[in-house]
Amino acid sequence: MTDEHTTTFEELGLSPSITKTLGQLGYDTPTPIQEQCIPLILKGHDIMGLAQTGTGKTAAFGLPLIENLISVGKKPEPKTCRALILAPTRELANQINANLRAYVRHSHLRVQVVVGGASINVQARNLAPGCDILVATPGRLLDLIERKAVSLNHVKYLVLDEADQMLDLGFIVPLKKIAKMLAVPRTTLLFSATMPKQINDLAGAYLNDPVRVQVSPPGKAADKITQSVHHISNRSKADLLKELLTAKGEGLSLVFARTKHGAEKLKRHLVERGFEAESIHGNKSQNQRERAIKAFKAGKAQILVATDVAARGIDISGVTHVFNYDLPEVAEAYVHRIGRTARAGAEGQAVAFCSPDEIHLLQAIEKLMAIKITVASGEAPPAGYKPEKKTRGGAPKGQGRKRSGGGQGHRGRRSVAELGSPKKDGKQGAGDGQPKAKNKKRARQGKRFKVADPNGGPSRWARGEKRKSKVA
Numbered sequence: 238m239t240d241e242h243t244t245t246f247e248e249l250g251l252s253p254s255i256t257k258t259l260g261q262l263g264y265d266t267p268t269p270i271q272e273q274c275i276p277l278i279l280k281g282h283d284i285m286g287l288a289q290t291g292t293g294k295t296a297a298f299g300l301p302l303i304e305n306l307i308s309v310g311k312k313p314e315p316k317t318c319r320a321l322i323l324a325p326t327r328e329l330a331n332q333i334n335a336n337l338r339a340y341v342r343h344s345h346l347r348v349q350v351v352v353g354g355a356s357i358n359v360q361a362r363n364l365a366p367g368c369d370i371l372v373a374t375p376g377r378l379l380d381l382i383e384r385k386a387v388s389l390n391h392v393k394y395l396v397l398d399e400a401d402q403m404l405d406l407g408f409i410v411p412l413k414k415i416a417k418m419l420a421v422p423r424t425t426l427l428f429s430a431t432m433p434k435q436i437n438d439l440a441g442a443y444l445n446d447p448v449r450v451q452v453s454p455p456g457k458a459a460d461k462i463t464q465s466v467h468h469i470s471n472r473s474k475a476d477l478l479k480e481l482l483t484a485k486g487e488g489l490s491l492v493f494a495r496t497k498h499g500a501e502k503l504k505r506h507l508v509e510r511g512f513e514a515e516s517i518h519g520n521k522s523q524n525q526r527e528r529a530i531k532a533f534k535a536g537k538a539q540i541l542v543a544t545d546v547a548a549r550g551i552d553i554s555g556v557t558h559v560f561n562y563d564l565p566e567v568a569e570a571y572v573h574r575i576g577r578t579a580r581a582g583a584e585g586q587a588v589a590f591c592s593p594d595e596i597h598l599l600q601a602i603e604k605l606m607a608i609k610i611t612v613a614s615g616e617a618p619p620a621g622y623k624p625e626k627k628t629r630g631g632a633p634k635g636q637g638r639k640r641s642g643g644g645q646g647h648r649g650r651r652s653v654a655e656l657g658s659p660k661k662d663g664k665q666g667a668g669d670g671q672p673k674a675k676n677k678k679r680a681r682q683g684k685r686f687k688v689a690d691p692n693g694g695p696s697r698w699a700r701g702e703k704r705k706s707k708v709a
């Protein structure tokens with residue numbers, strides 16, 4: 238993807254059967270993360286791999302894994318697998334599966350995927366003969382293990398893609414269960430573009446004498462993303478979005494809203510105003526989610542309104558703009574969201590909308606990325622600005638809650654921008670991958686807390702741990 242790297246895939250230790258396939262896929266030279274990781278994984282090292290979004294992490298772990306598995310030379314036993322790749326969302330798991338299938342197409346290796354929202358019986362049938370690589374979201378994998386459709390005691394390689402999210406509250410409980418079932422010793426590979434300090438410490442429990450491969454500081458955006466921010470009221474966001482979407486011309490736009498409800502309302506609003514838009518979030522069925530992504534990829538809908546289910550890993554070429562209609566509650570999510578553009582060396586624009594009550598979120602993002610985002614319009618609230626306290630209904634104190642059919646100035650309806658704003662308590666809904674702050678506190682205290690399924694399934698109870706424990 239870049240000119241400076243002249244090392245070839247052969248020189249990294251991959252065999253001709255794989256490099257031939259890579260040539261056919263247009264992978265001429267390894268990317269920096271591939272160049273560093275492939276030889277280490279071939280030698281059997283555990284890895285913590287950190288690189289910017291869209292720089293080829295899937296092949297960085299996938300290719301050496303395939304090389305190692307080809308050299309085993311015998312078939313996997315029924316209902317077993319040799320390598321397990323866990324990802325936080327169904328879309329990402331499906332995408333990894335598609336990439337790996339392309340890489341193994343001239344080999345005897347079998348790759349399978351299991352994710353929620355698809356037929357579990359079909360997945361159980363697919364697993365019956367055994368497979369070399371299994372890509373999974375944790376919840377569905379545990380269901381299949383419970384049904385005895387697959388066992389993990391032959392798994393010699395564990396990959397956590399988007400590792401910081403996999404090790405965070407929403408996934409840590411199923412992950413611990415799964416980790417205990419794997420073969421010992423095993424190779425463990427963790428990959429992400431972001432790695433908050435406290436998660437980094439947790440990761441140590443899963444790794445054995447790891448090599449840290451870091452091609453850029455964690456949290457750094459891809460080089461060719463131009464970032465800007467509009468300081469704007471919540472009420473004016475929808476109009477500005479329509480203006481910018483109209484002005485920008487051809488190319489796909491991904492618009493991130495904070496809540497499922499807000500994303501759906503915004504999509505509907507755009508469609509009513511003549512824009513071709515789709516939406517993806519945890520309240521949609523898997524079929525609807527797949528259809529939306531397909532229409533977006535094909536350019537039939539040039540706009541996809543999404544929650545953080547689409548923030549990580551999704552690789553869609555042609556995304557020229559990412560709009561952060563609402564800023565994310567967790568700064569790392571911003572890095573992943575904007576990473577949906579400027580992939581594989583392309584250029585992209587990341588446009589953020591920041592209302593006065595989101596200024597602390599913008600500051601956290603700028604701190605994480607160690608940059609100042611260029612102001613495209615409006616002015617940041619003065620230093621020390623405190624947003625007005627909200628009542629339970631979400632409206633500033635003294636105004637009361639605006640309801641359909643009542644209230645002045647809104648003609649009985651809350652604006653789309655307001656509907657896209659935070660939940661009643663002003664905090665992030667965990668349903669799309671970000672744990673609530675209060676859960677983190679309860680977990681640290683060793684108390685029970687509720688964890689929403691980032692894929693939209695039912696919530697679960699989990700218990701926090703006061704101390705870090707070593708995982709098998």
Ligand code: AMP
Binds near residue numbers: 290292295296
């Ligand atoms: P990933 O970060 O794994 O999602 O990859 C981002 C994009 O880069 C995907 O479209 C890959 O197919 C593509 N890609 C990965 N490695 C290479 C390579 N060595 N040469 C060209 N394209 C690549």
